[in-house]
Amino acid sequence: MATAAQSVPGRARTFLKNVRAGDEIAYLITFVFAASVVLITAILVFELWVKSGASIHKFGFNFLHTSTWDPVNDEFGALPFVYGTIITSILGLLLSVPLGVGAAIFLSELAPPKLSNALTFLVELLAAVPSVIFGLLAIFALVPLMRSFVQPWLISAFGWSPFFKGPPYGFGVLTASMVLAIMMFPYIISISREALIQVPREQREAALALGATRWEATWDAVVPFARLGIVGSVFLSLARALGETMAVTMVIGNDPKINASILAPGYTIASVIANEFTEATGDMHLSALIELGLVLFLITIILNGLGQLLLMLTTRQGTAR
Amino acid sequence: MLILWRKTVNGVMLTLTGICAFVTASALFLILGYLVWNGGKSLDWNFFTKLPLSPGELGGGMANAIIGSAKIVALAALIGVPVGFLSGVYIAEFSGKAMANVIRYTADLLNGVPSIVIGIFAWTLLVVPMHHFSAWAGGFALSLMVIPVTLRATEQFLGQVPLALREGALALGASKWRSVATVVIPAARTGIMTGIILGVARVSGETAPLLFTALNNQYWSKGFGEPTASLPVMIYTHAISPYEDWHRQAWAAGLVLLGLVLVANIAARMVLAKGAASQRG
Amino acid sequence: MRTNFLIGMVVALATVVPTAYAADTINAAGATFPAPIYQKWFQEYHSAHGDVQINYQSIGSGGGIRQLTEGTVDFGASDMPMNNEQIGKITKFKVLHFPTVLGGVVPTYNIEGVNAELKFSAEALAGIFIGKITKWNDAAITRDNPGVKLPNADITVVHRSDGSGTTFVWTDYLSKVSAEWKGKVGAGTAVNWPVGLGGKGNEGVSGQVKQTPNSVGYVELIYAVQNKMPYGFVKNASGAYVKATFDSVTAAAAGAAKDMPADFRVSITNASGKTAYPISSFTWLLIPDKIGDATKREAIKGFLKWMLAAGQNDAAGMSYAPLPKPIVAKELKQIADIK
Numbered sequence: 001m002a003t004a005a006q007s008v009p010g011r012a013r014t015f016l017k018n019v020r021a022g023d024e025i026a027y028l029i030t031f032v033f034a035a036s037v038v039l040i041t042a043i044l045v046f047e048l049w050v051k052s053g054a055s056i057h058k059f060g061f062n063f064l065h066t067s068t069w070d071p072v073n074d075e076f077g078a079l080p081f082v083y084g085t086i087i088t089s090i091l092g093l094l095l096s097v098p099l100g101v102g103a104a105i106f107l108s109e110l111a112p113p114k115l116s117n118a119l120t121f122l123v124e125l126l127a128a129v130p131s132v133i134f135g136l137l138a139i140f141a142l143v144p145l146m147r148s149f150v151q152p153w154l155i156s157a158f159g160w161s162p163f164f165k166g167p168p169y170g171f172g173v174l175t176a177s178m179v180l181a182i183m184m185f186p187y188i189i190s191i192s193r194e195a196l197i198q199v200p201r202e203q204r205e206a207a208l209a210l211g212a213t214r215w216e217a218t219w220d221a222v223v224p225f226a227r228l229g230i231v232g233s234v235f236l237s238l239a240r241a242l243g244e245t246m247a248v249t250m251v252i253g254n255d256p257k258i259n260a261s262i263l264a265p266g267y268t269i270a271s272v273i274a275n276e277f278t279e280a281t282g283d284m285h286l287s288a289l290i291e292l293g294l295v296l297f298l299i300t301i302i303l304n305g306l307g308q309l310l311l312m313l314t315t316r317q318g319t320a321r
Numbered sequence: 322m323l324i325l326w327r328k329t330v331n332g333v334m335l336t337l338t339g340i341c342a343f344v345t346a347s348a349l350f351l352i353l354g355y356l357v358w359n360g361g362k363s364l365d366w367n368f369f370t371k372l373p374l375s376p377g378e379l380g381g382g383m384a385n386a387i388i389g390s391a392k393i394v395a396l397a398a399l400i401g402v403p404v405g406f407l408s409g410v411y412i413a414e415f416s417g418k419a420m421a422n423v424i425r426y427t428a429d430l431l432n433g434v435p436s437i438v439i440g441i442f443a444w445t446l447l448v449v450p451m452h453h454f455s456a457w458a459g460g461f462a463l464s465l466m467v468i469p470v471t472l473r474a475t476e477q478f479l480g481q482v483p484l485a486l487r488e489g490a491l492a493l494g495a496s497k498w499r500s501v502a503t504v505v506i507p508a509a510r511t512g513i514m515t516g517i518i519l520g521v522a523r524v525s526g527e528t529a530p531l532l533f534t535a536l537n538n539q540y541w542s543k544g545f546g547e548p549t550a551s552l553p554v555m556i557y558t559h560a561i562s563p564y565e566d567w568h569r570q571a572w573a574a575g576l577v578l579l580g581l582v583l584v585a586n587i588a589a590r591m592v593l594a595k596g597a598a599s600q601r602g
Numbered sequence: 603m604r605t606n607f608l609i610g611m612v613v614a615l616a617t618v619v620p621t622a623y624a625a626d627t628i629n630a631a632g633a634t635f636p637a638p639i640y641q642k643w644f645q646e647y648h649s650a651h652g653d654v655q656i657n658y659q660s661i662g663s664g665g666g667i668r669q670l671t672e673g674t675v676d677f678g679a680s681d682m683p684m685n686n687e688q689i690g691k692i693t694k695f696k697v698l699h700f701p702t703v704l705g706g707v708v709p710t711y712n713i714e715g716v717n718a719e720l721k722f723s724a725e726a727l728a729g730i731f732i733g734k735i736t737k738w739n740d741a742a743i744t745r746d747n748p749g750v751k752l753p754n755a756d757i758t759v760v761h762r763s764d765g766s767g768t769t770f771v772w773t774d775y776l777s778k779v780s781a782e783w784k785g786k787v788g789a790g791t792a793v794n795w796p797v798g799l800g801g802k803g804n805e806g807v808s809g810q811v812k813q814t815p816n817s818v819g820y821v822e823l824i825y826a827v828q829n830k831m832p833y834g835f836v837k838n839a840s841g842a843y844v845k846a847t848f849d850s851v852t853a854a855a856a857g858a859a860k861d862m863p864a865d866f867r868v869s870i871t872n873a874s875g876k877t878a879y880p881i882s883s884f885t886w887l888l889i890p891d892k893i894g895d896a897t898k899r900e901a902i903k904g905f906l907k908w909m910l911a912a913g914q915n916d917a918a919g920m921s922y923a924p925l926p927k928p929i930v931a932k933e934l935k936q937i938a939d940i941k
Contacts, residue, residue: 125587
């Protein structure tokens with residue numbers, strides 16, 4: 001802040017003070033609001049920690065690798081839910097990453113700009129569709145499809161393996177994973193596309209100059225450059241998928257068991273909280289549910305952090321010269 | 322010969338990626354189409370004006386859910402937007418680097434909290450002490466999801482305001498806060514508005530945080546201190562029920578909800594595109 | 603700017619005006635077992651008494667008990683009477699149990715090609731739900747159903763995923779007829795199910811069974827009837843196969859009427875009597891004995907009196923059985939305990 005002229009010290013000082021007071025107030029107001037964001041987040045973590053205290057105290061680390069979920073006898077273990085959460089998200093990734101990255105490549109490298117923008121717009125609108133609507137469609141459109149066609153076919157083709165055993169419920173881990181895959185598309189596509197666009201033109205042009213086909217230039221010269229960004233998008237989508245509640249709850253079958261077969265019903269952390277929270281009559285039950293929430297929160301933080309880190313590295317690498 | 326192989330691979334892969342793009346884009350059309358088909362059949366005047374009736378009785382509607390959602394989302398916006406906006410102003414204009422990083426990281430953390438966990442938090446903070454499920458709790462929960470989005474949008478677009486503009490204001494003798502309030506923020510206003518609209522549209526479709534905060538209600542809710550019906554929760558309870566009439570209503574509600582969300586999204590993006598164009602031109 | 607302001611005013615009015623007419627709402631939550639008749643009752647009562655609005659959320663008996671304990675509802679509803687531990691947790695008031703109707707929990711199924719009414723023995727039901735009997739044409743089921751062609755298909759079991767009084771009634775019955783069930787799983791509103799898919803509420807279970815071929819689940823009678831789903835006969839303690847009907851459920855309560863404890867907490871599963879339906883139960887409203895708000899207190903007391911008189915007439919039409927007269931008389935006396 002440049003000091004005013006010393007010519008009329010008294011008046012200048014008052015003027016400065018007024019001006020600075022205005023600034024101080026603005027600074028203070030905005031600071032208070034910003035600090036409140038930090039405060040509320042801290043309270044959130046604190047509450048989660050405190051309210052899961054009883055459960056943490058009773059079960060300790062065993063919580064993470066026990067499979068019993070027995071409200072009658074107050075025995076709670078998180079393993080089936082952690083398993084369900086992870087398996088549905090990973091399966092969802094397996095289904096959506098090839099499609100998503102393929103689409104991103106098309107949109108960033110191969111499509112004419114107008115088409116690319118239009119399609120990107122549509123795909124990003126997909127991100128705005130609420131989870132419960134995906135669930136609605138899943139129950140009435142996807143589940144009958146799975147039950148009547150897809151699952152019986154899978155059983156007849158692969159039923160000899162432990163992964164495709166069981167009656168075709170329609171509901172189950174596979175169906176939930178498919179819904180998650182559809183919900184992850186927009187994130188994978190838009191972030192990967194951004195990463196690909198950031199790759200300097202010289203890379204592609206150099207490959208083409210050396211005689212590569214368009215595909216070879218893309219796959220061998222451009223994509224590796226954007227590798228970190230694409231992986232980052234995968235991490236971020238994964239983090240989002242882990243926390244998905246409604247769509248998954250409506251089709252996963254609500255069975256807290258670990259099953260090798262992906263056609264079997266399962267249970268995720270978010271689903272069991274949604275189903276049992278308002279009705280947990282025992283205090284230990286409630287505490288166990290909140291501890292599950294804490295576990296989910298921690299997993300999400302780690303994955304989000306990794307994803308952001310990778311993205312940061314990409315942008316730096318992309319623009320670094 | 323190698324050239325032929327490479328050319329074939331080229332052609333195949335390009336087509337494949339094109340198929341990928343079209344498949345994912347068409348997913349949106351499929352969803353919309355299904356909803357319009359099933360929901361359109363079920364939308365009638367009753368839906369918008371009547372209260373829900375007990376299962377088996379036809380002619381009910383979701384009037385209270387529509388108003389309830391409006392109340393809860395309005396509350397979320399009223400709490401979340403000022404907090405997010407002013408915090409974004411703080412980071413972008415007033416704070417030092419360290420503080421900015423801390424707040425940015427916290428906002429990202431808050432953004433990553435699964436929506437069901439936000440519901441738990443609002444339950445422990447508001448529902449239990451108040452001994453009431455309420456629209457306050459629901460609105461508060463959703464506001465926690467509005468804050469990070471608004472904060473990021475504000476920070477991002479304020480940062481994009483050219484230095485020349487800022488320096489010009491300061492050179493004319495405006496104080497810092499004056500220049501921010503009267504020059505910088507208006508310059509970034511389109512982008513910030515877009516971010517806010519997108520954020521609010523997103524939370525209007527959230528179900529999980531409302532499950533144990535606003536709960537649900539068959540009747541009109543007086544004020545904000547009572548359990549309040551909302552569209553997303555109604556869709557959920559009706560979809561998993563065995564009643565045909567309730568399924569029908571779930572479709573209709575889904576169509577209405579998706580319609581609102583998409584309209585908000587498209588409008589926001591168009592505003593952003595126009596704003597950006599006019600700034601450049 | 604002016605248009606924005608106008609829009610804002612319209613939205614504000616739209617939210618305020620309908621709510622201005624909202625009467626003081628009484629909030630209740632709990633069992634899905636009696637939800638159909640409760641919702642009918644509350645709607646009927648509201649038509650007759652416009653100032654009384656009771657908002658009932660059917661979130662399961664466990665939910666009713668929990669929310670009553672937390673104080674977030676004015677009263678609760680449950681098919682499982684609260685046990686001493688749960689009652690002890692509430693310090694602000696004593697919980698008064700008011701039986702409202704009698705109902706039966708039936709095994710409902712959806713088997714491709716089978717429209718007949720199946721007969722289930724206690725061993726068959728326990729075996730299916732514990733996971734030992736996995737196919738529909740298992741001997742334990744076919745020997746009770748000669749003449750019915752049961753397919754060689756896997757049984758899909760559907761149970762409740764939420765804290766449910768209906769589950770309590772079902773598991774209470776299974777615990778009484780199967781020592782293996784009692785030891786392995788036990789009875790409660792939420793148990794560690796050996797097999798099956800979970801559905802939310804009676805609504806969810808009936809929805810799932812309806813949509814899933816070769817499945818079996820347990821629901822309150824009205825849900826099977828309303829959704830036109832077949833349900834089976836169950837072998838009772840006297841050895842007869844009985845279907846859940848008005849008469850068989852009433853017969854199950856006949857014994858209880860005489861020996862009803864003062865606090866109305868009783869289980870009538872596996873009741874003796876040749877015509878008794880073995881999986882019957884009372885369902886209770888859980889009312890605090892101290893209600894501070896005078897309007898709410900009078901409204902609730904008024905509703906209870908109505909429920910015990912005119913309300914009982916609705917029961918038969920909705921496939922529930924009304925309370926035996928001696929019990930009604932005792933309950934009318936208990937209303938006076940609400941202060």
